[in-house]
Amino acid sequence: MRKQPHSNWWKEAFDLLYLETDARSVEDPAQTAREVDLYLKLGGWKKGEPLLDLCGGHGRHTLELLARGWGPLVLLDYSSALLLEAKKRARQRALHPIILRGEAQHLPLKDHAFAGVLLVGNSFGYSPRDKDNITLLKQAHRVIQPKGRLVLEVANREFIEKGLPPTSRHQTPSGLTVERFRRLEPPLLICRERVIHSMKGSIKEHSYCLRLYYREEVEKMLKEVGFTKVKSHPLLSPHPPGEDRGTMEGRLLFVGWKA
Ligand SMILES: C[S@@+](CC[C@H](N)C(=O)[O-])C[C@H]1O[C@@H](n2cnc3c(N)ncnc32)[C@H](O)[C@@H]1O
Secondary structure (H helix, E strand, O other), X not given: OOOOOOOOOHHHHOOHHHHHHOHHHHOOHHHHHHHHHHHHHHHXXXXXXXXXXXXXXOOHHHHHHHHOOOOOEEEEEOOHHHHHHHHHHHHHOOOOOEEEEOXXXXXXXXXXXXXXXXXXXXXXXXXOOHXXXXXXXXXXXXXXXXXXXXXXXXXXXXXXXXXXXXXXXEEOOOOOEEEEEEEEEOOEEEEEEEEEEOOOEEEEEEEEEEEOEOHHHHHHHHHHOOOOEEEEEEOOOOOOOXXXXXXXXXXXXXXXXXX
């Protein structure tokens, strides 16, 4: 049976189990450090300038930035489970992010508050409706100071359409099996995920969708919401060759400048 994700699927998907199922991508400190190197290079911010890690999940980029002496940093996400985890990890490392729970479409933040916003790690395109995704970019633009910059990472529509395998299966660090069944209904990618415990059987099953965008579409959206200059960059290949990391593979990276 074909299960369709509901449009707010992301409000429930990001629990602690996600940190296990996606550990290869989001629990690898070396990879997070490489990503942060790249974002800093592209963002061109100065130390001491305020940054926002928008849809920052459990704060892996926030904590890495703070550990390097960047900040102040605000981490905003919708998932209370991930934010609690971020708080715990920040305490363990004696780091001090400002952690806020909220929806990126209605940011509880003042205009022009940040020199930079990071919207990275495939946190964009969660709504099947362009209008919602554009609202998110408008909000990011609103909270950036004049001359500030957005660094945005987006799943790569061209790459996915060319050959994302329809199924994938991998083991998590604690031995769970994660199966993914993907189908393309352009411009959407729909994925059903099943997490299987060797003794208990299926312990989670859910569906999600991503609105896929081509490079030119993202550039156009960024300009439409007010970024005066937009540049795209290839993402350094973060994964070992031959592993199927789904939409984290071949991501597109953009920098948008606010005038
Ligand atoms: C794939 S995770 C990436 C998290 C983080 N950027 C990273 O790279 O580890 C996507 C995150 O975006 C958050 N998210 C997605 N849409 C959101 C929205 N509209 N408002 C707030 N958080 C959102 C989810 O809760 C989730 O933590």
